Amino acid sequence: MKKIKKVLLYVVIVAVLFVISAVSYVTLALPDVGKPEDLKIAATPQRIEHGKYLVTHVAGCVDCHTQRNWAKLAAPIDTNRLGAGGEVFDDKVDFPGVAHVPNITPYHLSSWTDGELFRAITTGVKKDGSVIFPIMPWQYYSQLDREDIYDIIAYIRTLKPVTADYPATKLDFPLNIIVHTMPQKATFSKKPDPKDTLAYGKYLVQMVACRECHSQADKGNLLPGLEFAGGRAFKMEGGTVKSANITSDKETGIGNWTKEQFVARFRLYQNMILPPVKKGEFQTIMPWLVYSGMNTGDLESIYTYIHTLKPIKNTVVKFKAD
Numbered sequence: 001m002k003k004i005k006k007v008l009l010y011v012v013i014v015a016v017l018f019v020i021s022a023v024s025y026v027t028l029a030l031p032d033v034g035k036p037e038d039l040k041i042a043a044t045p046q047r048i049e050h051g052k053y054l055v056t057h058v059a060g061c062v063d064c065h066t067q068r069n070w071a072k073l074a075a076p077i078d079t080n081r082l083g084a085g086g087e088v089f090d091d092k093v094d095f096p097g098v099a100h101v102p103n104i105t106p107y108h109l110s111s112w113t114d115g116e117l118f119r120a121i122t123t124g125v126k127k128d129g130s131v132i133f134p135i136m137p138w139q140y141y142s143q144l145d146r147e148d149i150y151d152i153i154a155y156i157r158t159l160k161p162v163t164a165d166y167p168a169t170k171l172d173f174p175l176n177i178i179v180h181t182m183p184q185k186a187t188f189s190k191k192p193d194p195k196d197t198l199a200y201g202k203y204l205v206q207m208v209a210c211r212e213c214h215s216q217a218d219k220g221n222l223l224p225g226l227e228f229a230g231g232r233a234f235k236m237e238g239g240t241v242k243s244a245n246i247t248s249d250k251e252t253g254i255g256n257w258t259k260e261q262f263v264a265r266f267r268l269y270q271n272m273i274l275p276p277v278k279k280g281e282f283q284t285i286m287p288w289l290v291y292s293g294m295n296t297g298d299l300e301s302i303y304t305y306i307h308t309l310k311p312i313k314n315t316v317v318k319f320k321a322d
Contacts, residue, residue: 057291094233109156124136211228231245236285245315248311
């Protein structure tokens with residue numbers, strides 16, 4: 001009996017040492033995406049202008065990195081603090097921990113090199129080597145054209161510095177360990193000619209990260225077979241909003257929408273006086289005001305690509321009050 005107990009003790013000790021070694025490797029050796037590139041991006045007027053368009057209307061950087069007024073329909077961003085961060089993700093929105101969206105104005109990023117910014121945007125690894133939780137869709141940006149990322153960085157450098165500091169992200173166990181395995185090396189692509197509306201639309205859908213919000217997920221993993229079919233739940237004060245089915249299903253998706261209707265939907269809130277939203281009333285997480293500034297050709301290309309997606313029948317109840 002003593003011999004059996006002794007063997008069991010050894011087994012437990014070995015198992016504990018294995019776990020400690022595995023955790024140490026994951027937290028100390030990962031992520032491993034390589035060092036930042038030695039980049040110096042020329043801040044030409046053309047780069048800055050195109051970068052501004054991408055940041056403010058397509059990639060949606062300012063949507064997350066600027067506080068939104070959730071007391072109004074469509075939650076407009078505070079344009080006086082563009083890029084200053086401050087939105088909070090916590091248990092109130094079913095987030096596994098607490099994350100304060102960081103400040104991306106020059107106040108915070110002036111010490112970052114272009115290469116460090118480029119690595120962060122495309123691999124999810126910060127200047128100090130820590131991981132950016134994929135609320136920020138760097139896994140989508142990692143497949144874009146390098147030149148578009150350069151333009152985004154050039155414009156971000158021109159934002160008005162806003163003094164604002166926030167606590168570091170704290171994730172619940174075991175996600176605080178698993179997160180170290182998430183960053184991956186980028187696999188860039190070449191931006192298609194806008195005249196090829198199908199290919200270009202696919203590229204834009206990648207940049208906007210439509211799939212991420214318009215697909216259901218389980219513990220952060222998108223459910224296969226339901227891509228773009230909507231139904232992903234977003235908890236907010238007063239209720240839960242679910243993303244729309246944007247496949248070409250004619251009953252539950254947007255299969256009956258014309259190109260003109262699609263573009264008009266994005267323009268809907270552009271000049272509207274946004275009404276107040278009380279707790280328990282319908283609210284949308286979709287940043288309509290950000291995307292409303294997308295040019296018509298880009299919206300039409302997105303429409304063209306989306307209408308090639310497999311129709312998926314999935315009825316979505318858009319909002320449910322608590």
